[in-house]
Amino acid sequence: MSERRPDHLLVRDDPQRFGLRIVDDNLYMEDVDLRTIAAEVGTPVYVYGAAHIEQRYRGLVEALAARPTLICYAVKANSNQAVLRTLARLGAGADIVSGGELERALAAGIPGDKIVFSGVGKQPAEIDAALAAKVRSINLESAEELELVAERAAKLGVRAPVSLRINPDVDPDTHPYLATGLREAKFGIAMEQGLALALRAHEHPALELVGLACHIGSQIVDSAPFLDSLARMRELIDALAERGVKLRQLDLGGGLGIAYEGNDPVLEADRWGRALVDATADLDCELVLEPGRYLVGNAGVLLSRVVMRKQGETKKFVIVDAAMNDLLRPALYEAYHAIVPVELPAPDAALEPVDVVGPICECGDFLARERPIPWPARGELLAVLGAGAYGMAMASTYNTRPLASEVLVSGDRWAVVRPRRRVEELLGDERYPDWLS
Numbered sequence: 001m002s003e004r005r006p007d008h009l010l011v012r013d014d015p016q017r018f019g020l021r022i023v024d025d026n027l028y029m030e031d032v033d034l035r036t037i038a039a040e041v042g043t044p045v046y047v048y049g050a051a052h053i054e055q056r057y058r059g060l061v062e063a064l065a066a067r068p069t070l071i072c073y074a075v076k077a078n079s080n081q082a083v084l085r086t087l088a089r090l091g092a093g094a095d096i097v098s099g100g101e102l103e104r105a106l107a108a109g110i111p112g113d114k115i116v117f118s119g120v121g122k123q124p125a126e127i128d129a130a131l132a133a134k135v136r137s138i139n140l141e142s143a144e145e146l147e148l149v150a151e152r153a154a155k156l157g158v159r160a161p162v163s164l165r166i167n168p169d170v171d172p173d174t175h176p177y178l179a180t181g182l183r184e185a186k187f188g189i190a191m192e193q194g195l196a197l198a199l200r201a202h203e204h205p206a207l208e209l210v211g212l213a214c215h216i217g218s219q220i221v222d223s224a225p226f227l228d229s230l231a232r233m234r235e236l237i238d239a240l241a242e243r244g245v246k247l248r249q250l251d252l253g254g255g256l257g258i259a260y261e262g263n264d265p266v267l268e269a270d271r272w273g274r275a276l277v278d279a280t281a282d283l284d285c286e287l288v289l290e291p292g293r294y295l296v297g298n299a300g301v302l303l304s305r306v307v308m309r310k311q312g313e314t315k316k317f318v319i320v321d322a323a324m325n326d327l328l329r330p331a332l333y334e335a336y337h338a339i340v341p342v343e344l345p346a347p348d349a350a351l352e353p354v355d356v357v358g359p360i361c362e363c364g365d366f367l368a369r370e371r372p373i374p375w376p377a378r379g380e381l382l383a384v385l386g387a388g389a390y391g392m393a394m395a396s397t398y399n400t401r402p403l404a405s406e407v408l409v410s411g412d413r414w415a416v417v418r419p420r421r422r423v424e425e426l427l428g429d430e431r432y433p434d435w436l437s
C-alpha cells in the first residue's frame, strides 16, 4: 500500500480536490473563511460549497454530451433542500428511494418527469404519490412489486411508467456493504427472471415498460464494472428487441467514487463519460445515471472543535464535539476522512498518531484512528473533509445529541440552510401515557 500523506499536507497540495481554498494559511470554502461560519453558527456544522457541486454536475453533463443522458442525482447522498435546489437549477433530475425523498425532490423544484424511484420496499402510499407526481420511472425490484405497482396504477386509472432494476451480478470492487449488484444482494431482479418479467410489464395494461435499470454499488473508481454491467443489460435489451420491445431509457445507476485521501485513485468524469458514450453509441435510447457521492461528497466539510485531549494508557485521544451520530461513515465502514486544522499548521509541524473521537458512549465513536496529525489545542477548529455525501444524510440524534446545522456557501455569500435541532425539538411530542403518571 502506498504511503499516506498527512492530511494537512494533502490539503496544501490540492485544496480544490476538497472544494476548499487556502487564504493566508486558513481554510476557506469558496470565498468564505470557515472560522467565521464556526464562530457565528457554532459547531458541529456541515458546510457545503455550491460551486463544487455545480462544477461536478457540469463536468458530467459535458462528459456525456455526445449522447442523450439525464443525470438523476441520488437524493440519499445529501437531501438538504439547498443542495437539491442547487442541482435542480442546473437541470438535474433525482433518484429517490422513499416517499419522503419524493417530497424533498419536488419541493426543491425537480419535476416528476425527471425523477426515478428505486428501492426494494416501496409501499402503496409511496407508489401512489409517485404516480400522482408523474415520475419518469418506477424502478421495479421484484415480481411482487411489479404486481403491486400495476394494482395501484389500475386503481388510480393510470399507466405506471416502469423499468426493471436488474441485478447484473457484477463485482464493483468496493466495500462489501457498498456492493449492491452482486447475486446475493437484496437489490434488483435476478438476470434469469429479467426477460419474463420485462415481457410481463410490457404486456400489462396498467404498466408502461420504459426501460431497464441497474446499480452495482458505491465508491467505484474503475470503468470496468460499469462496462460489465452494461454488457449484462445489453443481453436483455437484445432479447427484448428480438421480441419487438423497444426501450426508452437505460439507467446505469450511480456509484462513481471520489478521493477521500491523497493517494486514492479516482475515475475522472470525462474518462467515465467517454467510456459510457463509446459503449452505448449503438443504443437508441436515453441514458440515465444516478450519481450521488460524486456530485456532493467533496463539496462538504464537517467543522468540529476540540473539546478535550487525553493521554490514554496506550493511545492519545482528541475528543471533538462531532461524533458518530453526525458522521457515521468511519464507524460503519471504517471509512477514511481527512481531518485538517482550519488554521493550517506549518508544513513541517510535528505529527502524533491520535484517535479523533466524539463524546458518544460507544467504542465505535471515532472519526479517525491512529491518525498522524499535529496535536491540536483545546477549542481548535478541525475540518473533516469529504463529508458532503452520506454525512448529514445518515446523521441521528443518538445520545440525544442535536443534529448539526448545515450551511451553504456560494462565492462570498453563505447562509444557514438548516439550523441545529434544539433538545426541546428532540423531545418533540413524546409523552408518557396517563397510566405512567
Ligand SMILES: Cc1ncc(COP(=O)(O)O)c(C=O)c1O
Pocket: 074, 077, 095, 118, 119, 180, 215, 217, 218, 219, 253, 254, 255, 256, 290, 291, 292, 293, 294, 389
Ligand atoms: C439505486 C441507487 N442509485 C444511486 C445510488 C448513488 O450511489 P453513489 O452515491 O455511490 O453515486 C445508490 C447508492 O448506492 C443507489 O442505491
Ligand SMILES: N[C@@H](CCCC[NH3+])C(=O)O
Pocket: 076, 178, 180, 218, 219, 329, 389, 390, 394
Ligand atoms: N452510505 C454509503 C453509501 C451507500 C450507498 C447507497 N446505496 C456511504 O456512506 O458510503
